[in-house]
Amino acid sequence: EPTERGGYLFGRGVSDNKGNLLARLQAIEAYRATIGELPLRIRVLYEGEEESGSAHLAAFVARHGERLRADGCVWEAGYKDAAGRATISCGLKGIAYVDLQVRGAKKDAHSSLATIVPNPAWRLVWALATLKNAADEITIDGFMDLVRPPTAAERAVLEDLAFDEQGMLRIHGITRFVRDLHGYELKKKHFLEPTCTICGIVSGYTGAGSKTVLPAVASAKIDFRLVPDLTPDKVVSLLRAHLDRRGFDDVEVVPGHGESPSRWPIDSVAATAAVAACRSAYGSAPVVYPLLAGSGPMAQVCDTLNIPVAGFGSGNAASANHAPNENIAISDYVDHIRAFGRFLHAFSGRVLD
Structure with a gap:
């Protein structure tokens, strides 16, 4: 059950994305109660499989596409940044999730046999070590060749983009970012570059104490956050070929869920209305991101139906999505109600006070 404490609401999924x-x-409801009938038609699409890859969404869109067509989309995710500024995102990274599995002996053995019996844990560690180097660069053959370089316009957007570095360091309890990056290079890596993350x-x-065991099985879960022009299928193919070239044909690659990236212009009709709405609701200009660093089925819906996207919402930079004590500020929740109502007004071409 959700818990209210100190002006915040804590509960699973309260920020992402209930x-x-x-x-x-x-x-x-508030718009209709205070202003009157809506100035436009709204189509609401909720689906409950996003965290596991939205396996049935593409078929649903193909079947009901005409009923889903729209002039703009407000995506489900949105947050304030570490400085407390409203943010608007115009896309999402994709994702490719894989399991790597290595098998050795038919069952666990006594560790004295490590002299002659292969250890799948070491095989897995050695294989994983080929995926990235000590500079945090992804070294999978051909992987980075598929990353679309930023355009001059995208570079200009990132140069001007407000990003609270000190606030992010404080929230996550770290003293520096990867490669000790700052400024433009930090923003470019965060928003426009892919990742390769060992999740477990x-x-x-x-367990507790010691047990001298030579394991029979080792496995790792890895996610790749994708940017254009990477796709889940391309990543799995590149990963398999990369491991085979290095003699790791015994490492099984088991594909999980995947989503393609989606990126929309920061001056689309949806983004323009979102900027006007947030400026009116919060009394200051929002920060417009080229995309959100997370992932979701945006391409399955909006790319398929050619619907421009803007995402803004009630979360905060310390909402702790997918972690203990996920939270939103109640004041941010109320502010998002106000901002979304203003978005409806602005998107329909009406002037905001």
Whole structure:
């Protein structure tokens, strides 16, 4: 159950993304109660499989595409940045999720046999070490060749983009960013470059005390956040070929869920209305991101139907999505109701006070 404490609401999914979704329904109610009938038609699409890859969404869009067509889309995610500024995102990174599995002996063995019996844990570690180098550069053959370089316009946007570095360091309890990056290079890496992340590794005995075991199995879960022109299928193919070239044909690659990236112009009709709405609701200009560094099924819907996207919402930079104590500020929730109502007004061509 959600818990209210110190002006915040804590609960699983409260930021990602129950708060955003419910606030928009309440904004529609508030608009009709205070102003009158809506100035436009709204189509609401909720689906419950986003965290596991939205396996049935593409078929749903193909079947009901005509009923889903729209002039703009407000995506489900949105947050204030570390400085407390409203943000608007105009796209999402894609994702490719894979399991790497290595098998050795038919069952766990005594560790004295490590002299002659192969250890799948070491095989997995050695394979993983070929995917990135000590400079945090992805070294999978051909991977970075598929990353679309930023245009002059995108470079200019990043140069001017407000990004609270000290606030981000403080929130995450770290003293420096990867490669000690700052300024433009930090923003370019965060917004426009892919990732290769070890999400977890399992092998052998990891309980209390000691157990001298040579494990029979080792596995790792990895996610890749994707930017144009990377796709999940391309990543899996490149990864398999990369491992085979280095003699790791015993490392099984098991594809999980995947989403393609989606990026929309920062001056689209949806983004323009979102900027006007947030400026009116918050009393200051929002920060417009070229995309959100997270992932979701945006391409399955908006790219398929050619619907421009803007995302803004009720979260904050310390909302702790996917972590203990996920939260939103109640004041931010109310502000998002106000901002979304103003978005409806602005998107329909009406002047905001």
